[in-house]
Structures are given as structure tokens and as C-alpha cells.
Amino acid sequence: MPDDGHRSRQRQLAGDLRARILAGDIGPDQRLPSTAELTRRYAVTNMTVTRAMGILKAEGLVTGHKGRSVVATGRRPAAVDADLAPLATGSVRLLDVGEIPAPAQVARTFGLDRDEPVVVRHQLLLLDDEPAELSWTYYPTPLARGTALAEPHRLPDGSSAVLAALGHPLRRAVDQVSVRPATVAEFVALRLPEDIPVLRQFRVGYTDGGRAVEVSIMIKAGQQFEIRYEVRAPG
Numbered sequence: 001m002p003d004d005g006h007r008s009r010q011r012q013l014a015g016d017l018r019a020r021i022l023a024g025d026i027g028p029d030q031r032l033p034s035t036a037e038l039t040r041r042y043a044v045t046n047m048t049v050t051r052a053m054g055i056l057k058a059e060g061l062v063t064g065h066k067g068r069s070v071v072a073t074g075r076r077p078a079a080v081d082a083d084l085a086p087l088a089t090g091s092v093r094l095l096d097v098g099e100i101p102a103p104a105q106v107a108r109t110f111g112l113d114r115d116e117p118v119v120v121r122h123q124l125l126l127l128d129d130e131p132a133e134l135s136w137t138y139y140p141t142p143l144a145r146g147t148a149l150a151e152p153h154r155l156p157d158g159s160s161a162v163l164a165a166l167g168h169p170l171r172r173a174v175d176q177v178s179v180r181p182a183t184v185a186e187f188v189a190l191r192l193p194e195d196i197p198v199l200r201q202f203r204v205g206y207t208d209g210g211r212a213v214e215v216s217i218m219i220k221a222g223q224q225f226e227i228r229y230e231v232r233a234p235g
Contacts, residue, residue, distance in 0.1 A: 001042045009044050010051035011195055016042075017052065021061050021072050028074025032062060058193040059223050077226045078127060090132065096122040097152040099141060106138045106215050109204055119144035121159075124189065131190045132224040138215045143168065159214065160205075168207040170214065176202040177227060182219075190221045197222045 001016060003009070020026050033041065038049045053070055056062045064070035101115035110118070118138045125133035137159065144150050148162050155162055160170045182190070182198045190198070198219050205214035 001044075008051075009042075009048045010055065013038070013042055013044060013048060013052040014055040014195075017056060018059070018061060021056075022076070026072045028072055030072050032070045032072065034069070055193070055195065059196065061223075077224055078132075079226045079228045080220075081228050081230075090125050090127040092154070093124045093126065094121070094152065094154055095124055096120075097150065099145070099150075102138070105202065106217075109212050109215050110138075110140050111212075112140070117141050119150045121149065127224060130224075132221050134186060134189055134219045136217045138217075139213065143213060163205075163207070163213060168211075168213045170205045171207055173203050173205045178202075179222070186219050190219070192221055193223060199225055199227065201227070 001012060004012060007015075017026070017032065026032060032038075032053075035046055035049045038044070038052075039046055042048075053062060053064070057064070060075045061073060062070050063073050098120065099117045100120050102110065102112050102118040104114060106112075106118060107114050107116060112118070119141055120139075121137045123135050123137075124131055125135065139149050143166065147166060148155060149159060163170055178200045179197050180200060182192055182196075186192070186198055192198070199222055201216070201218040201220065203214075203216040203218065204212050205216070207213045
């Protein structure tokens with residue numbers, strides 16, 4: 001394993017093994033190579049191997065105890081389709097609902113002045129009782145004020161049903177997906193293992209006439225998700 005010259009050797013080793021596990025080259029319940037084999041193959045120390053295994057255990061990818069073989073757990077990121085349907089699994093905890101000054105990117109999308117008020121719904125998604133995604137969903141205040149979108153309650157049928165009832169059915173959405181290190185607040189709220197980035201999904205929902213009526217910023221725990229897209233051939 002060549003040295004990338006930046007990360008510690010245990011993080012490099014963990015990264016190599018993580019890639020093999022997530023690709024299925026090391027399958028569920030399959031033993032990982034022994035410490036002796038890894039030290040020989042990667043030219044690292046026993047302590048480096050132990051620390052690399054600690055990283056993978058913290059991510060839930062392997063399990064084992066000192067002096068015993070380490071095996072892959074079979075845990076895989078949840079594949080999320082990039083469409084308007086809500087995630088079918090997991091539970092949602094509503095954290096806050098209110099009016100706030102529009103963040104710059106949201107204001108530009110809605111065609112508002114910077115800091116003009118918008119309605120926001122802030123939620124936490126849990127998968128298997130583990131925090132997996134923080135989301136902030138924004139609406140223009142004239143559209144949402146006085147409606148269910150601005151009330152501090154869950155929306156049983158989702159925001160799209162509320163928008164449709166208000167005469168603004170969602171027709172399409174456009175996603176921008178990026179990867180970055182977590183902020184301190186995201187790291188704490190999502191209980192991220194060390195060295196795991198987050199997926200940032202910026203979604204704009206459009207109604208008839210191409211009007212933007214909903215903006216969502218979703219911060220997903222990097223070890224919990226894969227985003228799946230369907231691309232259709234032209235014609």
C-alpha cells in the first residue's frame with residue numbers, strides 16, 4: 001500500500017479495507033485477513049492494524065474482539081432513489097418549525113432578498129434508531145404562513161400533499177449533491193464516526209410554470225447512504 005503522504009497509516013489501511021467491504025469483495029460474515037497477514041501485506045505495524053480495525057468497528061463495518069478474528073458485518077449504506085418519494089424506512093423527529101431569515105442559497109432560489117423571512121421545517125431522520133440525516137426544508141412565507149407547513153406538527157402525508165392541496169403540486173425536483181467534512185454540529189447530531197464525511201443534498205422542488213416552491217438541504221451521514229439515480233437514454 002503506497003503512502004499517500006497525508007493521512008496516518010491506520011486511516012489509509014482502513015480506507016483500503018473499507019472500499020473492499022463496501023464493494024462486496026469482503027462479504028458478510030467473512031473473516032478479514034489476520035493481523036499478521038495485514039502487517040506483512042501492507043508493511044505496517046500491529047498497532048496500525050489494531051487502530052485501523054478500531055476505525056472500521058466504529059463505522060459498524062466489522063466486528064470482533066481482541067485475540068479473535070475480525071469479520072465483516074454485512075452492513076451496507078441504504079440506497080436512496082433520487083426522486084420525490086419520501087424515504088420508506090426509518091423514523092423522523094421534528095426538531096423545529098418557524099420563520100427565519102432566508103439563507104443566501106435559498107433566497108437566490110426563491111428570488112428573494114437576502115434575509116427575507118422564509119418558513120423552515122427542521123427534521124432528523126433515524127435509521128435503526130441511529131441518526132442518519134438532518135434536513136431543513138424551506139418555503140416562501142406568503143405560500144406557507146398560516147398553513148400546515150408552518151405548524152409544529154408532523155405532516156402525515158408529507159409536504160407534497162400539503163403543497164398539492166394549496167394548488168402547488170410538485171412536478172419535478174433538481175438535486176445538487178456534494179461531499180464535504182461535517183461541521184461540529186453535524187458531527188455531534190449525527191454521531192458520526194471519525195473520518196466520515198457527509199453528503200449534502202440541495203433539492204429544489206418546482207410546481208407548474210417552473211416556480212420553485214420548496215427547497216430542502218439534507219445532510220446525510222456518509223456511512224449510511226448511497227444515492228441512486230436512473231438515467232434514461234435519449235429518445
